[in-house]
Amino acid sequence: MREKPHRSPPPGDRERFTELWNAYAGRVFAYTCRYVDHHTAQEVVSETFLVAWRRLAEVPEPGLPWLLVVARNTMSNNRRTVRRHDALAANMARIGEMTASMPGADVAVTDRAEVLEALATLTPTEREALLLSAWDGLNATEAARVAGCSVPAMHVRLFRARRRLHTGLRTEPVTSIALRATAEPRSAR
DSSP states (O other): OOOOOOOOOOHHHHHHHHHHHHHHHHHHHHHHHTTSOHHHHHHHHHHHHHHHHHTGGGOOSSOHHHHHHHHHHHHHHHHHHHHHHHHHHHHHHHHHHHHHTSOOHHHHHHHHHHHHHHHHTSOHHHHHHHHHHHTSOOOHHHHHHHHTSOHHHHHHHHHHHHHHHHHHOSOOTTHHHHHHHHHSOOTTO
8 A cells, every 4th residue: 555645734734733733732731631641641732733633624613622522532542552551461471470380392292292182082073062162262052052052962062072081181280271171160251
């Protein structure tokens, strides 16, 4: 996708924007300072006037109410961004804690091969039930809908698959974590 070449705005637009900035930048800054710190307020004012520049034809007279709405929306967007960033950081920390307690790659590869061998011993319907539950994270009702069977039938498939998988595994340490995850009731979701 090609970018449009940058063109200078018409002189009337520059003058109108300059008038808006001179008349209202301080007031928009004061408004935002009531809700955020000074550094963030400066960023909000910059973003607010960038929107005003891009949509200059839409800015009514007087422009202050319109600018304050843009500033409020900008602050809301920034808060959502911070919340998403914090949630991502928390998830990454949890993943870091989980991986720190996991065995080394050599043990994981051995266990992976063992689990794959055990999965191969399951019937196709049992394997599908187990993977829908453990891999895709579906509860029995959701898995039954995907598999096209009744919920009681899915419970039976899961029970048989877990029992067979458990007896097919030779070791307990890492694979027991996977088995416990698949055996936990999904009703909490």
